[in-house]
Amino acid sequence: MLEGLLIALAPSSLLVIVIGVVIGIVVGALPGFTATMGTALLLPFTFALSPAQGLAMLGGLYVASQFADAVPACLVNTPGTPSAMATAFDGFPLTQQGHGQKALVAAGFSALVGTTVGGLAFMFLSGPLADFALRFGPPQFFWIGVFALTIIGSIAGDSLVKGMLGGVLGMLIGTIGISATGAVSRFTFGLPELLGGVNLVAALIGVFAFPQVLRMVAARREQLVVAPYSRSPGVALSTIAEIVRRPVNVVRSSVIGTVIGILPGAGGPVASLVSYNEARRWSKDRQKFGRGAMDGVVASEAAGNSAAGGSLVPLAALGIPGSAPAAVILGALLLQGIRPGPELFLTQPELVYAFAFAVLLAGVVTFGFAAALAGALARMVTIPVRFLAPIVLFLSVVGSFAIRSNLVDVYLMVGIGVATYFLGKLGFHPGPIGLGIILGPIIEPAMVESLAIAEGSSMFQVFFGSTVSLVIIALTVLSIVWSVWSGQRERRHVNA
Amino acid sequence: MSTPEVATDRRAGRQISTELVGGLLMLGVAVFFRLNAGEGRLDWLFPLVLSYVLGGLGIVLLVRGIAGFGDRLPTVPPILRGQGVDVAVFILLTVAYVALMPVVGFWVMTALTIFVAAAYLDTGRSARTLVLASGVAIAVCIAGFLLMTRVFYVPFPPVRWLPFL
Numbered sequence A: 001m002l003e004g005l006l007i008a009l010a011p012s013s014l015l016v017i018v019i020g021v022v023i024g025i026v027v028g029a030l031p032g033f034t035a036t037m038g039t040a041l042l043l044p045f046t047f048a049l050s051p052a053q054g055l056a057m058l059g060g061l062y063v064a065s066q067f068a069d070a071v072p073a074c075l076v077n078t079p080g081t082p083s084a085m086a087t088a089f090d091g092f093p094l095t096q097q098g099h100g101q102k103a104l105v106a107a108g109f110s111a112l113v114g115t116t117v118g119g120l121a122f123m124f125l126s127g128p129l130a131d132f133a134l135r136f137g138p139p140q141f142f143w144i145g146v147f148a149l150t151i152i153g154s155i156a157g158d159s160l161v162k163g164m165l166g167g168v169l170g171m172l173i174g175t176i177g178i179s180a181t182g183a184v185s186r187f188t189f190g191l192p193e194l195l196g197g198v199n200l201v202a203a204l205i206g207v208f209a210f211p212q213v214l215r216m217v218a219a220r221r222e223q224l225v226v227a228p229y230s231r232s233p234g235v236a237l238s239t240i241a242e243i244v245r246r247p248v249n250v251v252r253s254s255v256i257g258t259v260i261g262i263l264p265g266a267g268g269p270v271a272s273l274v275s276y277n278e279a280r281r282w283s284k285d286r287q288k289f290g291r292g293a294m295d296g297v298v299a300s301e302a303a304g305n306s307a308a309g310g311s312l313v314p315l316a317a318l319g320i321p322g323s324a325p326a327a328v329i330l331g332a333l334l335l336q337g338i339r340p341g342p343e344l345f346l347t348q349p350e351l352v353y354a355f356a357f358a359v360l361l362a363g364v365v366t367f368g369f370a371a372a373l374a375g376a377l378a379r380m381v382t383i384p385v386r387f388l389a390p391i392v393l394f395l396s397v398v399g400s401f402a403i404r405s406n407l408v409d410v411y412l413m414v415g416i417g418v419a420t421y422f423l424g425k426l427g428f429h430p431g432p433i434g435l436g437i438i439l440g441p442i443i444e445p446a447m448v449e450s451l452a453i454a455e456g457s458s459m460f461q462v463f464f465g466s467t468v469s470l471v472i473i474a475l476t477v478l479s480i481v482w483s484v485w486s487g488q489r490e491r492r493h494v495n496a
Numbered sequence B: 001m002s003t004p005e006v007a008t009d010r011r012a013g014r015q016i017s018t019e020l021v022g023g024l025l026m027l028g029v030a031v032f033f034r035l036n037a038g039e040g041r042l043d044w045l046f047p048l049v050l051s052y053v054l055g056g057l058g059i060v061l062l063v064r065g066i067a068g069f070g071d072r073l074p075t076v077p078p079i080l081r082g083q084g085v086d087v088a089v090f091i092l093l094t095v096a097y098v099a100l101m102p103v104v105g106f107w108v109m110t111a112l113t114i115f116v117a118a119a120y121l122d123t124g125r126s127a128r129t130l131v132l133a134s135g136v137a138i139a140v141c142i143a144g145f146l147l148m149t150r151v152f153y154v155p156f157p158p159v160r161w162l163p164f165l
Helices: A002-009 A011-029 A035-048 A051-068 A070-076 A082-096 A100-124 A126-133 A138-149 A160-174 A200-218 A235-245 A248-261 A267-282 A294-318 A324-335 A342-347 A349-382 A385-404 A407-425 A430-454 A459-464 A467-495 B004-012 B018-035 B041-066 B083-104 B106-121 B127-151
Strands: B015-017 B072-074
Touching (some): A002 A349, A011 A035, A011 A051, A011 A070, A011 A349, A035 A324, A051 A100, A051 A324, A051 A349, A070 A082, A070 A100, A070 A200, A070 A294, A082 A200, A082 A267, A082 A430, A100 A235, A100 A248, A100 A349, A126 A248, A126 A294, A138 A267, A138 A430, A160 A200, A200 A385, A200 A407, A200 A430, A200 B083, A248 A267, A267 A430, A294 A324, A294 A342, A294 A349, A385 B083, A385 B106, A407 B018, A430 A459, A430 B041, A459 A467, B018 B041, B083 B106
Antiparallel strands (some): B015 B072
């Protein structure tokens, strides 16, 4: 382990970590550009580096992009990656209230804690956690998706019915394209461009970014800038102190993120949404969520970043990547002639530990950048709307196009954006629509695979036959009962 | 629930229930997806279930609207005043931007769109602000071009009549 630490602390390793972090911040902050794309772009450069340095650079990029996606989420209500969707729920209202710097520092510090918890789990718990991940089959993933759907109760806005409608609509959008079995094209109307389905990132840009541009345009006569900004010295320290004084939220969210992160396919978006829901559930200030609760930003960012560390657990322990960027890192390992798996811990432990320490160091470097740049970034909201609106439109178009170099994604982004804007006028919150778009492609394949398994045995046994399934079902029922009960209690409190 | 703002709008024109419009819209979407669904248990089960749930919840919203629940919105003519015009113009500009992009070229259309949008959204338009708008449009395009094509290698639709772009 000490050898791994020394490798990670070598000046050349620190340099590649900083390079990875800088590129990661750029990639994460640009809507539509993902950590997967960034790691894939850096992959060729790792040939010229030693395995430990190559992994350190890719790890740095991965960690930094998971934080940087909070920047556009907080400043212009546009998640940089799907993981930052829940960050936008409270980060943007905080910015609108003039607390953009506070939101960014909270995101940066929570990201540091999340990265640390995820990194330590990767370092010390890879074996047992990987065994736990192996207990998850299609039925368990189906129930995880259903559990995550209960978040609609938290983010539906004023109408639960409209929230549920938004969630279902989002999942229906996700069914466009080739079916989960790969046998049938659905709702493509003969257009080959739709066979690949609606791209998740383009759809989320449509749900969050484009309607925000239209809202800026609508309010441009009364609001010349998105939000006020006033320099507030010491806000970084006071924000950190506020989080540290109440550590339960950030620690709980980091643990949830790590556990969900190790499940291949679930990843950062589900982790941050589940943590956001739990933070709201356990908060004494529940009604503040969605209106600028710092705890919402903390929960989402801590979970999103710890999920990154968690996704490396099955990669190192089993050779199974827990996320798309982890798959690229797996590629880097294979290209260097290293086969991840249980034997890696025996044959090259220094490499695993060097990678884990590099991830931890990348968290610290990322937080350094976040704290140093938060003030300057928060000032961006004072760019006049007449410039900011077309620039965000440009970034939305670029982000939608860049994923697959397909103009149809851009057209879909604009169509979904216009529809979401007008649905917003009818009282539909964009959160559930985004949630449905994220969860649909997780729930449907899991459901179809479970049904296929059930053809050879009992359906009851498949869906309810494992302890893990029963625990998740119990959590789902508890979540619904709690939402209804707390909602009634709040209504009674308001009426009294 | 009527806010004072809504009450003012009510005097300005007729109003419709958001529940009623939302319910009808969702019912329409559910029927559209149901009618275009095919056969096959595993391939169509999920979208079919979703379309029925969407339709069911749409009916709930519709009933709530008929019963008089929910907010109310001004009908189309008042919407088309002020803010509505700005939004409509911006949507048209966006449609023109993405539709003409493959023909005119990505970077030329981007520069034109940013300039036109910045000029339109400017509340105190003058020669100076128009020069500033063109400067911002060109600067954004140059920065975007260098970052996207030289660092991230994104193959944007080219300008066919300007080979170097």
